[in-house]
Amino acid sequence: MTGLFKTRLQRHLREMAKYLRLVFNDFFVFALLFLLGGLGYGYSNMLKTLKTGYWWAPVVALLVLVIVAQIGRFATLIEDADRVFLLPKERAMHAYLVVARRYSQGLAQATQVIAVFLLAPFMSVTMAWPVLSLVELGLAQIILKDALLRLDLASAYQVTGQTRMNRWEFKWLLSIIVLAAGLWTLPLVAVGLALILDIAVAVWFAQHWQKQQIRWREQIKIEDNRMLGIYRFFNMFTEVPMLSGTIKRRRYLDGLFKLIKPRHDKFYLYLYSRGMVRGSEFSGLVVRLTVIGMLLLYFVRGEWLPVILAALFIYLIGFQLLPFFQQYDDVVFTHVYPILPAQRLKSFVTLITLILSVAALLLWLVVVVANPHLMTAGVTLLVEVVEVWYLARIYTPQRLARSIENRA
Amino acid sequence: MALEVSHVVGGYSQIPVLKDISFDVKDGELVGLIGLNGAGKSTTINHVIGLLTPHKGTITLNGVTIDQDSQAYKQQISYIPETPVLYQELTLREHLEVTMMAYDLDHDQAWATAHELLKTFRLDNKLDWFPANFSKGMKQKVMIVCAFLTQAKLFIIDEPFLGLDPLAVNDLLNLIEDRKKKGASILMSTHVLDTAQRYCDRFVLLHDGQVKTEGTLSELQAALPEAGESLNDIYLSMTKVDRA
Incomplete structure (x- = not known):
């Protein structure tokens, strides 16, 4: 089953590489450099005007980090035909999903690290945080994301009956609690909370998944939507055959x-x-x-x-x-x-x-x-x-x- | 003589599907194009509507070929494809309008015809629908309404009876009858042989890219006396000859 995921992943990456080559053509890289340069310049200018001690600074940091924590979805690469052909292999699918989660970590965690890194100057200026605290906050962010992806994995099963554990309200609430605790007390508190959450979900899930069915339809739909989002993005730059577009009366x-x-x-x-x-x-x-x-x-x-x-x-x-x-x-x-x-x-x-x-x-x-x-x-x-x-x-x-x- | 197909050799690629085909459709006549899957019916139709160019031979419509004057040629033709094709972004109303524009029809007069046709095929309350909302049968009815909106001299209808409800089949046959009386010619391909036998004036039996036999039912019966009475029997015997 892990072999199946690897084959699919290779195919998926090949396809993505094909589109990325088309997206990052010379012109776009040129435009992007300008955009990033402009934004970076603006950001550094803005930092110069800021001082330590604004009440709203931690709020902004919280908002950014909570939003970033939701970025990076659980990529299962599950296909529609799977619910027919892999149904008899449902128990073996667990290994597949675990590998899929591990793969999903890559991009998701890179995003977290970059976000914390970009936010660090702002926080050190407005909140006077030392480097060590920023590193700790980054660690908390990474563990939190790990826990959120674990919730996604758990939700692939019907572990909690009809209610899903990865509802967005639930994920937002957890992120806000963990990160707010870190921002308003000590960053180490956030690390601790994130760890407790991650381990709790892991233990609980390990005890329950064997007795549960996979939510095939829902997982297929989630994966389809994820791919649709990616194709939509690529469609901005090049033609994507999978995307025929919808028709609206207007x-x-x-x-x-x-x-x-x-x-x-x-x-x-x-x-x-x-x-x-x-x-x-x-x-x-x-x-x-x-x-x-x-x-x-x-x-x-x-x-x-x-x-x-x-x-x-x-x-x-x-x-x-x-x-x-x-x-x-x-x-x-x-x-x-x-x-x-x-x-x-x-x-x-x-x-x-x-x-x-x-x-x-x-x-x-x-x-x-x-x-x-x-x-x-x-x-x-x-x-x-x-x-x-x-x-x-x-x-x-x-x-x-x-x-x-x-x-x- | 409305349509005259003379010694046509043709097909999609260099390999000819049609091997020297000749037949004609006279004014006010309904000719049935009969043959097995792959006999060359659709290929023949694609040549007549100008999608394919013959390798050899000519297709003349009231004295004009498509090469001489494509406008004058196409103006005389109205086509109903086997599988309905519609413009995904146009509503039913706009499909009708586009057809009127293409054939340069008088707006008011054409709409009067259109409303009648729409009522017949029970589409009159669906003018603002998109093709995506139509069932297959409805799409086919849209094709029929668009085609009979025109004052074409030649109607080319590819397998009209499958997918239509019995009422619509009957209405279509009435429409064909009406246009025949007004002097239009119809070339129709079909597998529904008992309907074809009742309504077609003449038959062209295609087999393996060639015209096997041609004529009215009585002429076919005379040519193949052993085959039996009905078009169905004649058709089956024709395929058996080849299998033996």
Whole structure:
């Protein structure tokens, strides 16, 4: 059974590595460095303005640590078919789940350590904690996370009947008790409490699991949701085939569609615009990229940097939208209906122009707000206009005309 | 002569599935395309609707081929696929509207037809539904409503009877009858032979990529006197010849 987990883990890691390579492309690393640099700079500036003895400092620390303690989920890699094929092996599944928990520790504990490490300067400034206390607090955080993951493992079984031990309210409550005790008394108290909790759950679970059934359905659902979250994250940067996206009516946007007259030559504009807005796949991409770009531009200063970043984001959005042209290729009517391919291309170009213009406008507004130089705002606008025009009117038709030819 | 398929060799790849096929569908005629799984029915239909290009031979629709004028050719065709395909992001109302746009139909007149059709197929209260909410049979009805919204000269219907409730089958047959009277031609592939026998004017029996026999029921009976009376018997004997 541990062998099964290892095989699955290898496959899982290979898949993750594939996506991570796509996510951490040169551009994104570049953007990330800026973002981290900016945030780090802001953080250090903020620390300089702080003094020791604010009443709210431990509250902020508590909030951060409690939230961070919930990060890092129990990754079981359980699949839907398991409840049929592994059902006869239910007792042996225990070894599988134990290994799964051990694996889940890795990322979860790394997150805890990094969080405590980042919080340490804040606490040493505002609460005047010595290094030793901070290390002890870090230890408490790690043991607490261990206990929380143990609760997740225990909840894979029906050990407590219908109520689950890993309900979020319960986990939050435990985290708050343990960490608050540490923050307002001595950090060693938190270590002690976390240890007691961890051992108690371990002992109790060891005595009970043999007599209990695994909550297959629930575990499968939890794992599916976990993977969905991961895929959603990757989907921000690249296309994830497992994620076909959901369709929402978005009735409040019907007014927008009314602007498109139901005429023969508007067939594809009618179709594409609705597909774009109601499907989450591409509209989500546009929204996410625009929001990330706006955030980034808000923090970035400089004469040329905003111009380059705005241009990069528009390029990125435009480029990612190109596959939407083929969205309806598997609907036979796309080919059977008497519509000239040229009309399809024209509608697509109109749509791209519209989307990129809106994105460009939003990015530009942030540049105007964030930068005092009129020059930068002016140049950004100019570059954006030229870029949108080139991407939508020149590049897109050329590129797609080639793909139409290849098909014919 | 509405549709004329002449000496068509074709298929999905270089290996031909159809080996020199010829048949025609006249104005106001319902022709049944009959054959086993893999006989080439769907391939034939895909060639007629223009999804596939023949390696050899021509397909003419009222004097136009798809190469001469794809618009004029496609304008005359309305197609109902075997498995319903819909635009996932469009509601039923929008599917109808899109169809009207594609065929450049008069808005008011087309909607009048649409409402009638929707009522017939009991879809009139589901105009704002998405395809995801429709059952398979309902999706098929949506396909039928969209197809018969047009004033096409040739209707191509791929296996319409499976998945439809008996009432809908009856309504569809009435629709076909009505369009035939108005001069439209229908090419229909099906396995439901007793229905085909009752409604089709002529039959094209495909086997292994070739037209085995062709004609009205009485012509088929005359050609295969041993086979039996019904289309079912003739069809079975045709497959037996090959197995022996």
